[in-house]
Amino acid sequence: MIVSRGQLKLHLGFAIPVAVLTAVCMTLYFRQSLAAGTWVGGGSWSGLLCGVIAGAIILSEMLLWPRKALRRFRLIPTKYWMAAHLWMGLASLPLAIVHCGFHLGGWLPATLLILLVLTVLSGVYGLAVQNVLPRWMLRHLPRETIYNQIQFVSDQAVRDARQLLTRACGRNVASIETAVADPELLPAGAVVVGAVRQAGKTRGKTLQTRHVAEGRFDRETLWSAFDQIEPYLREGDRVESPVRQSYGADRWFRRLREACHEESQPVIDVLQDLCDQRREFDLQRRVHRLLHTWLPVHIGLSVAVTILLGIHVWTALKFW
Amino acid sequence: MSLETGKQRSERIQIDYYRKRDDLSRWRFVCIAGALVASGVYAAYLFGWSGKATEQRITQFSTGPLSSVHAHFEDRCEACHLSGTPIDLQATAGPADFGPAEALTLLGIDRQSSLNHLESVCQRCHQVAAHHDERMTQDGQDIDRNCSLCHAEHRGAEKDLVAVSNAKCAICHQRLSRVCVSSPRVDESTVAFDRSGHGDFQSLKDPDPGRIRFDHAQHLRPGQVEPGQRGGTTYAALSPQWRRRYDRGQESGASASDDAPVQLNCDDCHQLSGNPEGRSTQGADLELGRYFQTISFEQHCVGCHGISPGVATSDAPLLPHAAPWDQVDLLLSATILGARARGQARLPGDNSRREPLPGIGVGAAPETVSTRLPDGVLDAARQRVQAQCQTCHLPEDYTDQAIARVGRRNADPMIPPRWLRKGLYDHAAHRSIQCEYCHAAVHQAGETTDPVDQSQVMIAGIESCVACHRPAKNPLPQSVSPEIEAMFGTTPTWGSDDCTLCHRYHGFDAAQEAPAGSVTIRPVAAVRPPDSEAAP
Structure with missing residues (x-):
């Protein structure tokens, strides 16, 4: 849910009524507490009012789940659901705290309140990262790919690199048998590799066809270099590699360029670019987890809150 | 020439990638399933499906531990709670203008049932x-009737249920006419402990209720006489028993000389004690030192003011205090006749002289002692005794009827045991403060010769209290000079301004207004049999 100036009208349409409702309920609570000379509990009429509204909000928040399951019916646009979810969810916490009379009570109400706090906090965290990280990724991760395709694309990159090297400097003597068995590694006049292109402020990876030269004297050096970086290209930061860090990679490729012929420089450019891509994939993986792992936590906490809420309502009415 | 076809290029992303489960989808499953399982297990435990004992589960439902005094009800919710009926009277109670008090009636919740139930369970x-x-x-x-308004439970074992905040009292006393059917007999609005928010003590607005003529200032002067006047009481005039009491130097070996004037202090007569017998209305009143010991003639006055029978003998026994006049007459007669019989006093008609007068001789003396006093002798003797009574008592207070009332338990004392009738005061807690701080009038009166004891209650107003008993955030008032602060001794210069420090809610005022021992107990509300209450 993006909260931006362009969506001000949408959010104010929910935020203002919810804020007014919350303010009215809390005013009634504080007024009764002032009259009673203490923080009245959830059994007081004003505390009960706050509790009932908070409970109703929690249940309505959970309607997002069936709404998603029934999305083919197009029940009100998602942006309205999300705006309502956001602002009503935020209001539920102060109402619940007021309902508690500012003390945790026994295990059940304490657990319920703590879970609700964690739920709201996880939601606020999610709101924050959803408004920050996607923009950051768009700017800083131009080679971003689909999260669960990272490994697939990485394997392709290794294949591309191997093919490029074969075209550039002939087969790797050490793996000649493997090369013969792999028809993709047969010599040819051109290979397809990835490259980053920029349009305006947005950058992204495109595929390019490159013509390569025949084998040269620095074949062994290049193949040896490839053997060193191949585990990194496949596994990323899960393995130790000289090109794992950006600074170390620059130094390592600089030495490789010095050891190779001038005509091999484009090949080295491609290898270095693939390493950069793998580094971005690793970063994307971490950022993607920051961006999405909160949601299962949020849902799990919400489920627990809803179940405990039902028990709390039953026991509270019985032992009012 | 490229080795890749367009189809091969499109295969760089798996076409069914969205169907593949990644670590995030597994994480989502773990979270939701974990929440369902954990909540379900907890619910099973709460509802007893785990086989755990009730008392172990009941603490889970509770909104907080009970106070230690009610801890034995911790696992017996039904002892106080009625299923579906709020015991928290905040749910229904409160002045109507505070909210929809009647709204819950629409849900079938009966306000009066809640009140009755709450009152009955407390009054058990x-x-x-x-x-x-x-x-x-x-x-x-x-x-x-809303006990829980002031005594809120489920706030932890350490919660002091009788510690009631000032705001609770202000619910009614902020605007007393709102909850009174007639004009309030005390201040309409009491919102804070100071002159503007509380007003001066009600008891000080009334005349002095005491009926003893006593001049504090005179008794605090050396020898108990006016400055410069001769004939003051000296230590030589005191019997050894009373001299030990009043001559404090004896204990340290620095005894006062015989001709030194007796110097009394406040604590010679005012000694810390428990609540006077028959006036016990609160447990706190029985604390040692809350009141001073009742002033009694035999303990505090007789040392100097023994009632003489008026017979001119040094060994004539003193008359008892507060004895019926018949008894006094008998003792007077016996004393007079006994003195005459022993030759310590002249007989009637005895005009004899030890030294003969010229022309008259020694005179004649009757030969026998008459067993009957001549008319007028006993009356004269009684008048001399009554003259002594008038030193301290009004004439109507030493009649036979008044004397007969003295021994009764419900008799109004001539010296009230408590002067501040609406509130409690703990002298022991204030014992390091000089008496003069609160009873300045006693010491100021020493500068004049006219006693003011009968015209005013010699207790300072609320200003003397608020110097220390003030909100914690308020500094020591500037009116408390270093000299005044020195009078506090070791007593801290800040004290709580809680209403409950001096006032009790349940029956304290009523007990003061009703005859002793006749405190009205609130009628017990209808108590539901425990069987009718739902068990958890």
Whole structure:
């Protein structure tokens, strides 16, 4: 849910009524507490009012789940659901705290309140990262790919690199048998590799066809270099590699360029670019987890809150 | 020429990638399933499916531990709670203008049932006296019956249920007419402990209720005489028993000389004690030192003011105090006749002289002692005794009827045991403060010769209290000079300004207004049999 100036009208349409409702309920609570000379509990009429509204909000928040399951019916646009979810969810916490009379009570109400706090906090965290990280990724991760395709694309990159090297400097003597068995590694006049292109402020990876030269004297050096970086290209930061860090990679490729012929420089450019891509994939993986792992936590906490809420309502009415 | 076809290029992303489960989808499953399982297990435990004992589960439902005094009800919710009926009277109670008090009635919740239930469960153990409920409006009575309003439970074992905040008292006393059916007999609005928010003590607005003529200033002067006047009481005039009491130097070996004037201090007569017998209304009143020992003639006055029979002998026995006049007459007669019989006093008609007068001789003396006093002798002797009574008592207070009342338990004392009738005062807690700080009038009166004891209660107003008993955030008032602060001794210069420090809600005022021992106990509300209450 993006909260931006362009969506001000949408959010104010929910935020203002919810804020007014919350303010009215809390005013009634504080007024009764002032009259009673203490923080009245959830059994007081004003505390009960706050509790009932908070409970109703929690249940309505959970309607997002069936709404998603029934999305083919197009029940009100998602942006309205999300705006309502956001602002009503935020209001539920102060109402619940007021309902508690500012003390945790026994295990059940304490657990319920703590879970609700964690739920709201996880939601606020999610709101924050959803408004920050996607923009950051768009700017800083131009080679971003689909999260669960990272490994697939990485394997392709290794294949591309191997093919490029074969075209550039002939087969790797050490793996000649493997090369013969792999028809993709047969010599040819051109290979397809990835490259980053920029349009305006947005950058992204495109595929390019490159013509390569025949084998040269620095074949062994290049193949040896490839053997060193191949585990990194496949596994990323899960393995130790000289090109794992950006600074170390620059130094390592600089030495490789010095050891190779001038005509091999484009090949080295491609290898270095693939390493950069793998580094971005690793970063994307971490950022993607920051961006999405909160949601299962949020849902799990919400489920627990809803179940405990039902028990709390039953026991509270019985032992009012 | 490229080795890749367009199809091969498109295969760089798996076409069914969205169907593949990644670590995030597994994480989502773990979270939701974990929440369902954990909540379900907890619910099973709460509802007893785990086989755990009730008392172990019941603490889970509770909104907090009970106070230690009610800890034995911790696992017996039904002892106080009625299923579906709020015991928290905040749910229904409160002045109507505070909110939709009647709204819950629409849900089938009966406000009066809640009130009755709450009162009945509390009164199973607690018999408390009424608090002016006959003068309360319906709203006031609902507040009064709402025990949980002041004694909120489930706030932890350490919670002091009788520690009631000032705001609780202000619910009614902020605007007393709102909960009174008639004009309040105390200040309409009491919102803070100072002159503007509380007013001066009610008891000080009334005349002095005491009926003893006593001049404090005179008794605090050396020799108990006016400055410069001769004939003051000296230590030589005291019997050894009383001299030990009043001559404090004896204990340290620096005894006062015989001709030194007797110097009394406050604590010679005012000694810390418990509540006077027959005036016990609160447990706190029985604390040692809350009051001073009742002033009694035999303990505090007889050392100097023994009642003489008026016979001119040094060994004539003193008359008893507060004895019926018949008894006094008998003792007077016996004393007079006994003195005459022993030759310590002249007989009637005895005009004899030890030295003969010229022409008259020694005179004649009767030969026998008459067993009957001549008319007028006994009356004269009684008048001499009554003259002594008038030193301290009004004439109507030493009649036979008045004397007969003295021994009765419900007799009004001539010296009130408590002067501040609406509130409690703990002298022991203030014992390091010089008496002069609160009773300045006693010492100021020493500068004049006219006693003012009978025209005013010699207790300072609320200003003397608020110097220390003030909100914690307020600094020491500037009116408390270093000289005044020195009078506090070791007593801290800040004290709580809680209403409950001096006032009790349940029946304290009623006990002061009713005859001793006749405190009105609030009628017990209808108690439901435990069987009718739902078990958890």
